Amino acid sequence: MVNLIAQTACFGLLPKTIGTVSLTEVDAGPVTLIAPHKGQQKTVSAALKTAIGLGFPAPNRSVGTSPRVLWCGKEQALLIGAECPDLAEAACVDHSDAWAIVQINGADASAVLARLTPIDLRASEFKRGHTARTLINHMTGGITRLGAQSFEVMVMRSMAGTLVHDLTQAAENIAARAELSG
Amino acid sequence: MRLPCPICGDRDRREFYYQGHAGMLDRPARDADPQAWNNYLHFRENPAGETRDLWHHEAGCGAWIVVTRNTVTHEVSGSVLAEKST
Numbered sequence: 001m002v003n004l005i006a007q008t009a010c011f012g013l014l015p016k017t018i019g020t021v022s023l024t025e026v027d028a029g030p031v032t033l034i035a036p037h038k039g040q041q042k043t044v045s046a047a048l049k050t051a052i053g054l055g056f057p058a059p060n061r062s063v064g065t066s067p068r069v070l071w072c073g074k075e076q077a078l079l080i081g082a083e084c085p086d087l088a089e090a091a092c093v094d095h096s097d098a099w100a101i102v103q104i105n106g107a108d109a110s111a112v113l114a115r116l117t118p119i120d121l122r123a124s125e126f127k128r129g130h131t132a133r134t135l136i137n138h139m140t141g142g143i144t145r146l147g148a149q150s151f152e153v154m155v156m157r158s159m160a161g162t163l164v165h166d167l168t169q170a171a172e173n174i175a176a177r178a179e180l181s182g
Numbered sequence: 183m184r185l186p187c188p189i190c191g192d193r194d195r196r197e198f199y200y201q202g203h204a205g206m207l208d209r210p211a212r213d214a215d216p217q218a219w220n221n222y223l224h225f226r227e228n229p230a231g232e233t234r235d236l237w238h239h240e241a242g243c244g245a246w247i248v249v250t251r252n253t254v255t256h257e258v259s260g261s262v263l264a265e266k267s268t
C-alpha cells in the first residue's frame with residue numbers, strides 16, 4: 001500500500017504576514033456536520049453534552065475551544081476537533097478535510113474582513129464566540145470571532161486558493177493605504 | 183438594502199436569493215381544478231402597498247423566509263420563516 005501524503009487545504013499558500021495582519025491555516029482535525037432530526041435538537045444537545053461536554057449551539061454562536069461546536073446553518077452545526085459520538089437523533093456527515101479554515105490575526109484584521117464581507121464586524125455587534133454564515137467576497141462561508149483582533153474564516157476546501165487570494169489582496173490594500181498615509 | 187432574517191438578524195440583500203410572491207407556498211391540491219392550478223402557476227397580484235415575498239437566505243443560514251414589504255414606500259416591515267408562515 002502506498003503511503004499517501006496528506007496535504008491541508010492551504011498547503012503551500014500560508015502562513016503569510018501582510019502589514020499588521022497574519023494569515024494562518026487552521027488544521028481542524030476531525031470535523032462532523034451534525035443536523036438533528038426534526039424536533040430533536042434538545043435530545044441531540046443533551047447527548048452531545050454527555051459525550052463531549054458541549055451542547056448544540058444557538059444560531060450564530062460557537063461553543064467550546066477544543067473541541068468546539070460551531071453553528072453553521074439552520075439546525076446544523078459542525079463538531080470540530082473530536083470524533084463524533086453516536087447520535088441516534090441526528091444526521092452526522094464527515095466533513096474532515098472538507099473546509100479551508102484560515103485564522104486572521106492583527107490590528108487590521110477586522111478592516112481587512114470588512115472589505116470582503118457585508119456583515120457588521122464591530123466588537124459591540126459581533127463578539128467573541130459569535131459566528132456568521134455570510135459572503136466572503138464571492139464565496140459563501142463562515143466567519144467566527146476568536147478574540148479582539150482575531151477571526152477565523154472558512155469556506156469549502158475547493159475554494160481555498162480563492163480565499164487566500166482574496167484575503168491577501170484585501171490585506172495588501174489595507175497595508176498599502178497605511179503606508180501612504182504614513 | 184437589508185433584509186431581516188428571523189435566524190440571523192438584519193443582513194445585506196446580497197446574501198439572499200429572491201424567489202417571488204409568497205403565494206407560491208399555497209400550492210393547490212393535486213386534484214384541484216385546472217383553473218386553480220392555472221392561477222397558481224401564472225397569475226400574480228401586483229399590489230401598490232404591502233406584499234409578501236419568498237426569499238432564500240442562500241449565503242447565510244439557508245432558511246426560506248417570507249418578507250413583508252411595501253411596494254410604495256419600500257419599507258420592509260418584517261419576516262417569518264416560511265415553514266411558520268401558514
Ligand SMILES: [Zn+2]
Pocket residue numbers: 187188189190191239242243244245
Ligand atoms: Zn439567515
